[in-house]
């Protein structure tokens with residue numbers, strides 16, 4: 001039984017993890033990390049789930065890692081526990097993750113959103129890496145993923161000043177996939193996840209793997225990796241079905257295999 005999250009199925013083949021610590025603006029404590037990563041790993045193994053939504057409340061996606069939980073820790077504590085390493089489990093989820101962000105996405109909240117594959121933001125969303133104002137630095141991937149997402153100039157600005165940017169600036173910077181009106185966020189996030197989940201699941205998983213490889217390899221290695229994955233899709237039923245449906249001018253009926 002989860003305490004910090006709610007898990008539901010808002011549409012066919014779509015699962016949703018909703019952060020639910022309203023008293024702390026969804027601050028990510030250790031329990032939340034365990035519950036989010038465990039739920040996501042379980043959903044990842046479910047063949048009936050083709051996309052996973054990660055969302056928060058209207059006021060906060062997540063206002064960061066839990067400062068009150070971290071405040072008394074020593075170097076020895078956080079080093080021995082390898083604090084935040086548990087979040088790597090979310091990066092191992094192969095099912096596409098769609099973040100629906102309204103309100104504060106600060107520190108670990110911004111970093112959690114960036115661990116997702118598609119980031120849909122409400123016009124109320126506010127992003128930032130304020131760790132520097134606490135005398136620390138990002139620890140859930142902010143210095144790496146933000147830099148890859150928006151480039152050095154902008155990432156340095158946010159990480160060194162700790163300033164918060166609004167949704168429009170985040171979209172201009174390339175942090176956000178789509179910007180929508182706040183009251184449309186849940187519908188748009190679910191619809192996007194549904195669209196992804198309606199595609200061949202093996203193709204979606206391979207596409208995610210290929211895009212992510214762009215951050216890990218040289219161009220020539222990445223191109224070779226992509227080409228081999230493309231070749232691999234020809235071993236699936238869904239490639240035969242998708243191409244047959246195109247030539248027969250009918251919708252494809254994917255088996256996700």
Ligand code: CAA
Pocket residue numbers: 023024025027028063064065066067068069104106107108109111130131134137138139140141142
């Ligand atoms: N950790 C723990 N509790 C938090 C929290 C956090 N990151 N963010 C908010 N809360 C708690 C507040 O302490 C408050 O609880 P109490 O009423 O018990 O004091 C409650 O949530 C509501 O927050 P506020 O009263 O502060 O709400 P506000 O609307 O006035 O301000 C805010 C909103 C600007 C987001 C403000 O809460 C804030 O600045 N939060 C901290 C943001 C932050 O520094 N995040 C980075 C954390 S470090 C990190 O994430 C490290 C990393 O790399 C992973």
